[in-house]
Amino acid sequence: MRILGINALFHDPAAALVIDGTTVAAAEEERFSRRKHGKRPVPFSAWELPEQAARWCLSRAGLRIEDIDAVAYSFDPQLAKPADLMGLDDPWDHLRLTYARQAPGFLAAALPGLDPERVRFVPHHMAHAASAAFAAPAADTSSVLVFDGRGEATSHLAARRVQGKLEPLCGQELPHSLGLVYEELTEHLGFLRSSDEFKVMALASYGRPRMLTELRRHVHPTTDGGFHATGVPWHEFCAPRRPDEEWTQDHADLAASAQACLEETLLELVRWLHGRTHDSTLTLAGGVALNCVANARIAREGPFSRVWVQPAAGDAGTALGSALLVSADQGDEPLPMPGADLGRDWTDRELEDWLRTAAVPYERPPDIAATVARALADDAIVAWFQGRSEYGPRALGHRSLLAHPGHSRNLERLNDVKGREQFRPVAPMVLADRAGQIFDGQLPSPYMLFVHEVAPEWRDRIPAVVHVDGTARIQTVDPADEPLVARMLTEFERLTGLPVVVNTSLNTAGRPMVDDPRDALECFGSTPVDLLALGPFAIRRPDAFAGGRAAGGGREVAR
Numbered sequence: 001m002r003i004l005g006i007n008a009l010f011h012d013p014a015a016a017l018v019i020d021g022t023t024v025a026a027a028e029e030e031r032f033s034r035r036k037h038g039k040r041p042v043p044f045s046a047w048e049l050p051e052q053a054a055r056w057c058l059s060r061a062g063l064r065i066e067d068i069d070a071v072a073y074s075f076d077p078q079l080a081k082p083a084d085l086m087g088l089d090d091p092w093d094h095l096r097l098t099y100a101r102q103a104p105g106f107l108a109a110a111l112p113g114l115d116p117e118r119v120r121f122v123p124h125h126m127a128h129a130a131s132a133a134f135a136a137p138a139a140d141t142s143s144v145l146v147f148d149g150r151g152e153a154t155s156h157l158a159a160r161r162v163q164g165k166l167e168p169l170c171g172q173e174l175p176h177s178l179g180l181v182y183e184e185l186t187e188h189l190g191f192l193r194s195s196d197e198f199k200v201m202a203l204a205s206y207g208r209p210r211m212l213t214e215l216r217r218h219v220h221p222t223t224d225g226g227f228h229a230t231g232v233p234w235h236e237f238c239a240p241r242r243p244d245e246e247w248t249q250d251h252a253d254l255a256a257s258a259q260a261c262l263e264e265t266l267l268e269l270v271r272w273l274h275g276r277t278h279d280s281t282l283t284l285a286g287g288v289a290l291n292c293v294a295n296a297r298i299a300r301e302g303p304f305s306r307v308w309v310q311p312a313a314g315d316a317g318t319a320l321g322s323a324l325l326v327s328a329d330q331g332d333e334p335l336p337m338p339g340a341d342l343g344r345d346w347t348d349r350e351l352e353d354w355l356r357t358a359a360v361p362y363e364r365p366p367d368i369a370a371t372v373a374r375a376l377a378d379d380a381i382v383a384w385f386q387g388r389s390e391y392g393p394r395a396l397g398h399r400s401l402l403a404h405p406g407h408s409r410n411l412e413r414l415n416d417v418k419g420r421e422q423f424r425p426v427a428p429m430v431l432a433d434r435a436g437q438i439f440d441g442q443l444p445s446p447y448m449l450f451v452h453e454v455a456p457e458w459r460d461r462i463p464a465v466v467h468v469d470g471t472a473r474i475q476t477v478d479p480a481d482e483p484l485v486a487r488m489l490t491e492f493e494r495l496t497g498l499p500v501v502v503n504t505s506l507n508t509a510g511r512p513m514v515d516d517p518r519d520a521l522e523c524f525g526s527t528p529v530d531l532l533a534l535g536p537f538a539i540r541r542p543d544a545f546a547g548g549r550a551a552g553g554g555r556e557v558a559r
Helices: 051-060 093-101 103-110 124-133 178-188 197-204 249-277 292-301 317-329 348-358 368-377 409-418 432-438 483-496 517-526
Strands: 002-007 014-019 022-028 070-073 119-121 141-147 154-162 165-173 219-221 227-229 281-285 306-309 382-385 399-403 427-431 451-454 471-473 475-477 500-505 531-534 537-540 556-558
Touching (some): 002 051, 002 317, 014 051, 022 317, 103 119, 124 154, 124 281, 141 249, 154 178, 154 249, 165 249, 178 227, 178 249, 197 249, 197 292, 219 249, 249 281, 249 292, 281 292, 292 306, 292 451, 292 471, 348 531, 368 483, 368 537, 382 517, 409 500, 427 432, 427 471, 432 475, 475 483, 483 500, 517 531
Parallel strands (some): 002 070, 070 119, 141 281, 382 531, 427 475
Antiparallel strands (some): 002 014, 014 022, 154 165, 219 227, 382 399, 451 471, 531 537
16 A cells, blocks of 8 residues: 655644555655644644645655555544633634645645545544654564644653554543643743754753752653643742843743653553553654653663654654555555664765856765764764764654764854754764663664763763763664765774764754755855765865865865
């Protein structure tokens, strides 16, 4: 079966293509439109569809929309209730539901040739659950938890996978929502709601959970597998922060308290689920599952021996989950996703054509991995553009900014390059066979979705990647999965003695990750990056901008 999955209703519109249970392609609309998160999650944007992402997924497989057996849409309006009956203060939510009901028609207009009768509505949290349980490395039986802001009428799902079926066990009805509570806190602390929740998680490391006891009155687990989470009077804890204000210790303490409260609640829900299933494997999805601090605590203190998190855990992942679920319902065996690199790529010739069109001087060294390792050893900042782009919010060695971890100033340098707050950490990528010597936590960790304690004897050796609390959000690199990245890391270790390189996403603040060569060249041209590794080609800042003259005229420095 050929199933096209679509996420569109709230935010992070995305498309994914599953053929006979195999994930073929997946991409987020923001990478094409260059609008962060694709759109804002307001009812008036609910009609917007991931048209470019969908068309690209089809073209990747050489298919037309007429060749698709079904289009899976990750929201079922028949399960939704009016906002006031769910205790939500959103007078325009009815408009969102109207758009959802008309989704088959909107999709047929966006993808001419699509029969609207082929559109299948998939419950939002079942799509999230399938994106975790079916995409995870082989485990025919596993438990799955979903937490986010909201779906049709719930904000959470506990379920179990058995073979190709998902069995729902429990769901928390709205208005109780851990995701919405965290969104409210994000807004109270002066950040962009439904976008900057990860900043709250980073800020929490600078605070003390001194408000935790009071917060527990408003956010806590119940005894039936659900939770209470609504009506938090944030203004009673501290004054709100304006976006242009500096944060205070009160703001950091509130973030720390809310983070601790979230972790406690999640742990109890994890224990409840394990008590029902007694499985060894837990899979997670939903926007809250991008909270890598909470994930690490679940892995460390929870009863499951293995925890796997969908790398596109937010709503973008429901495009893949809905396609996998419909595929399984049609009798296909859902297969684990091959990795997070499911987006666009270009041939060497196509990349070289881009460089010639841009008229920048470039070289093609014998080994781009060795060239980059040498530049990093010399303390250069490198933009790394290789292979297929990532699905999800993490840069995993395909669209990355790289730097030397041994110089503490590189954290400030990278935050300046990206134009973001200085309290934000950057992450280390590390060879998988060396990770256990340096970092304590769940291993392997290929998707950067857990935090790890940095061994004390390593903290002074790799200070750029050590957060204020002594942790790091690592990406382990297996040569079998990422041979080019592993070769770069191996050469960097040979030159420096460090098997770790700083890795952060290749973008600037408020913009999506770089996706195509034009994006990469624009980012390189507008930021103080020293070297752009575009496929096998190297573009160096001194060559590209030498003497203020026009860049390069397409001159090929070396072949």
